[in-house]
Amino acid sequence: VAAPADILLLDIEGTTTPIEFVYGTLFPYARERMSAFVRTSMNDEELRELEAERRAEADESAPAWRVPPDEYLLWLMSKDRKSRALKRIQGRIWEAGYLDGSLKGTVFDDVAPALRAWRAAGGRVYIYSSGSVLAQQLLFRYSTSGDLTSLIDGYFDTEVGGKRESGSYRTIAQRIGAPSSSILFVSDIPEECAAANGAGMRAVLSVRPGNAPCVSELPVIRNFAELAQA
Numbered sequence: 001v002a003a004p005a006d007i008l009l010l011d012i013e014g015t016t017t018p019i020e021f022v023y024g025t026l027f028p029y030a031r032e033r034m035s036a037f038v039r040t041s042m043n044d045e046e047l048r049e050l051e052a053e054r055r056a057e058a059d060e061s062a063p064a065w066r067v068p069p070d071e072y073l074l075w076l077m078s079k080d081r082k083s084r085a086l087k088r089i090q091g092r093i094w095e096a097g098y099l100d101g102s103l104k105g106t107v108f109d110d111v112a113p114a115l116r117a118w119r120a121a122g123g124r125v126y127i128y129s130s131g132s133v134l135a136q137q138l139l140f141r142y143s144t145s146g147d148l149t150s151l152i153d154g155y156f157d158t159e160v161g162g163k164r165e166s167g168s169y170r171t172i173a174q175r176i177g178a179p180s181s182s183i184l185f186v187s188d189i190p191e192e193c194a195a196a197n198g199a200g201m202r203a204v205l206s207v208r209p210g211n212a213p214c215v216s217e218l219p220v221i222r223n224f225a226e227l228a229q230a
């Protein structure tokens, strides 16, 4: 597909993990437990962060100005708002679920062996996902293929910038401390691959069951075993 790379940068949803796991399992799990979490487990710092965000909320049509914190959090979820307070609280709800065994991070079966082979050949592996770093680490620590965190060198979330912006990929290359040309990015979204290309990375498009169909000129993989030739 492409020339050899020594560093893999992986998207999660639609790449290592079925999109359905996120929308069909993780989000409903957090929604169902939100009110109980707010009642029993939310700490003062989390509440302060949430209320500071609410005061800064520009959308005055929001039916969220005077509702209790749990209703406000559910409203943020329903609007898919990029809220740091929400992400942090979702992360803590998921953490409890992973710890008590009611959640397992679904990872496609070909991922773990491919990452082991990549690292055995001297390569490094990083994750870049819009989910928080905590949520990423939990998914791979408590995965359907066991604890995969020893195979992963580092995690990036949208703290470095959006996934469709080339600047984010430049920042990631700087933080990894490697030239962009030595990094191979894998994602199911052509615009993300284009942004990585724009930063000088190579990119392949992940085609997995459940992904939205798309038309692209990019090299494609359907299984991580194909990364060895990518």
Ligand SMILES: [Mg+2]
Binding pocket: 011, 012, 013, 014, 015, 187, 188, 189
């Ligand atoms: Mg994706």
